[in-house]
Structure formats: structure tokens, C-alpha cells
Amino acid sequence: MHQESNLKKVLDSGKFAVTCELGPPKGTDLDVVKEKASLIKGYVDAVNVTDNQTAIVRLSSIATSHILHDLGIDPIMQMVCRDRNRIAMQSDLFGAYSLGIKNLLCLSGDHQTFGNHPESKNVFDIDSIQQLSMINKMKNEKKAYCGEEIEGDFDMFLGGASNPFGDPYEFRVIRLAKKINAGAKFIQTQCIYDMDKFEDFMKMVRDMGLHKKTYILAGVLPLKSFGMAKYMKNNVAGVQIPDELLNRMKTAKAAGKGMSAKEGIKICVEQIKRLRNIEGVHGVHVMAIEWEKKVPQIVEEAGLLPRPEL
């Protein structure tokens, strides 16, 4: 049951890894999960399962990850610090491990005011770096955070997120180093549009030798429309879209129906090809949110098929 993480195997083998994201349904409709899973199976090495992303209540990341695991897909369970204290986190991790989940992405979590229960209380007992450090200790010492022995096995391939475009910019690489020191074996970045700035960020990463201490998967998010591009640029904190890309999306919009989506995919494929050539980038994370059906096309056009079977 507890075979090794496929993601870890691919990364350890030195192959360029591909992951994507799957958003669970806002309820119990498992057909949604199964349908999305069938679209992406075989095209990626592992699939991130979001944990009530943007603080909107959805099917739990544990349950959804378990379903993916049963369908033969390697899930990367996301766990945010917003909704659980250290007691709930450890308990859910034991649960996740028992259900065959082997990858975990530690995150702070979007603030609850963004979601559909903005009046709720948050937890933030620990932050995402402390979370990494706590779980790293659990897997290395086989002890719960309190120091008591864990009954049975416990392991997780631990990852963290990095936003190279958040502020203060100079601190971003230091924060990445902190996550690595805390135990992150892989890193998935926020979606990248400003390639020049990301290249600059990766140079700082290499200068500190961080690319040798962790696997970095660069995030891409295909743009569906000019409107979406404008919205993301203006409303999503920490996302920067250069004018050149905005103009490309604007021109595509004027070219007629369906052309924007086509251009968005084209940009995404170009980005992946460029990211692949950056030293220290070990893979790509395709965040085709509610557009999972486009993942096979993107992965194929980027020349990343077939996926390794290890």
C-alpha cells in the first residue's frame, strides 16, 4: 500500500516533472473528481489537491486525494494553516498516510475573508514554515510534535510553495531557504508570467545553492481570456503579468471566438519550454484551474510526453 511517491521517483530520477491541480467539488459529487481525474491521468506525474482554496468550502483534500490514489493517480495533498491547529493537522496527516497519500504541500492558506464564509474565525496556530518543520520532525524522528512516539509508520514527501513575485522581493529567496531548511523537499511556485523576473529569481536561488537542496517546480497558469488576464493582474495579490502578454491576449480577443483560449495555451506552452531551460527548474506545475481538460494538450505541445513510468 505504501509504495513510494511517484513524484519523488520522477524527481529523483532527474526527469523533468509535471504536476497539475485538481479542485474538489463544492460538495459530495464524486463524479466531478472522477471525470477530472480521467482527463489528466497519464499526462502528469502527480496532482495537487487543493484544500478549500480561496477559503471556499469544498470536498476535503484528504478525501479527494484518497479517491485519486484509488484511481492510480499520485496525489499531492495540500494542507493550509488557516483551518487546523497542530492537533488537527497531525491527526489528519496520520489519516492521510493511512489512506495511501504520500505527498504533502504545506501552505499558509488564503485568508478566510476571500471565501464564502468571511465571517469565520481562523486558526493559524502555526505558520507554513513551522508546519514543514513539525512534519519533517514527525517523519524523521517518528515522533509527534509533542515528542510522543508515533504508533505505526509515517512518511510524507514534503513540499512548500514559493511566490517569487510577492513582496518584499529581496526576501523571497530567503523565505525559500527557510522552507528548505524546515524540510521542504520540493517547491511549487506561484504562477509565473514575468519570465525575466523569474530568471532573476532563479539566479539568486542558484547563487545560494538552493536548487541543489530541493526540487523546484515552476508554476504556470494558462490564460483563458483577456478579461481573466486583466483580472489576475489587477486583483490577485502577488501575480504580475507583463504588458506584452496582456497585449497578446487583447489581440487574440479581437481575432474572434476561441482565439483567446488558443493564445493562452500557446503562451503557456512557450513558457514551459523556456522554464525547462532554466538551470535549477526541475519541473512544471500546470495550474489549469477549472480547465483540467486542457492539461493533456499543454503537456503534449510542450513536448513532455510520454510521462515516465518508474
Add this chain to the structure above:
Amino acid sequence: MIVVKRKPIKEILEFVKNSKNILIAGCGTCAAVCLEGGEKEAAEIKGLLNLHFKNEDKNISALCDSAVRLCDPEFVKDIKLKCNVLPDVIISLGCGAGVQMVSDIFESVPVFPGINTTFLGTNDELGVFSEKCQGCGECILDKTGGICPVSRCSKSLLNGPCGGSSDGKCEVDDTIDCAWQLIFDRLKTMNMLDKMQEIIPVKDWRTSRDGGVRAMVKEEAVIDKNEE
């Protein structure tokens, strides 16, 4: 200081509508500095109630001088002594602590809050207040350049800003400064940026509200009743 905000007058009217003898107790400290619950505001509420109930037989009084601290029993006992008859209802303009102290001293009289207690903060300029402390009981300001991430980061993160920090502002609202941007800038000014590399460990929240209700006894200050 404790920053407070007056409740809407409609809510206060609702509290007192069925009472004849109404006492408005102002507080001379934080609530007065906030210009929300001091002597002047107590008189103002008294005026508003008189106007609203002008055709009803009500006896409305306001008590407060600048020395009054509603969180201290000696002052509240003094207020009680000044009452010729016990009021039917009291509107306390002190913080949550003040309301409870008034209730403890007056016991049989219903005490209603005339203000909402908001946060521990600073009076940045006249009429401007901002949150600075959450009373977590284990101060870490030595590590964070004198800027508190527990109270000033919307997620109380202890190891740097989340990905939502943009142009110095918090993802929650662009009127909120990102505490970690402030910490970063301050540490840079102090030439102490290396502090940003330290991993601040998981916090022990027992010193905060999470350890249960808190109390403090300063032994050397407590007067021994037997010796007296």
C-alpha cells in the same frame, strides 16, 4: 491603550427603553482618549436620550470625571455611593472590563455596554488608532524589529510574509500594511536583516487566551488582610 468604539445610539435606546432611572457611566481613561466614552460622550448620550424620551417620565443621569477608571473597583464603588437611588439600568462606556466591573459592584442592576471594545493599539494622531498587540503573553518583538506579527499580520505568521504581500500591503485589504514588509524594512534600517533568516519556532499559546482564562497576582503588591 484599549481602543473602543461607541455602539449605535439605536442599540443603546433599545437597552434602556423600558427603564425609568437610567445611569450613563463614562470612563476617564482609554474610552475618553478614544473620544468615545469619556465625560463629554457620557453627557452627549444623556442629551440624546433626553431628546428621544422627552415625552416620557424618565430620569437620566450621566456620571464621569476624568479620573474615573471603570476597571477599578474603588472608582465604581464611589459611583455607587453617589447614587441616591439605585438606577434601573446602567450604560457603561468603559471597555469590556469596565462593563463587568460595574456589573460586579452594582450586582442587581442590569449593566449594558455602550461601546464595543475593539483592540489594543496606539493613538497615532487625533482620532486615528491602530492595532498593535494581541496580548499573547509571550512577547517576541525582540525578534521582529519592534513590529508585532501576531497582531499586525492578518494570519499571525511568524516567519515572514505569505505570497499575498504586494506593494507593502496585505492581501486581505490594501488599507492594511503588510506587517512583514514593515518588519523587513525596519530590520534593514537597523542593519539586522539576518534576523529574517531565523526560523521562529512554533509558539506556545498557553500564555495567550488558549491556556484558559488569565489572571495575574503580583504578590508583593497584595495587601495582607490579616496583617492589616
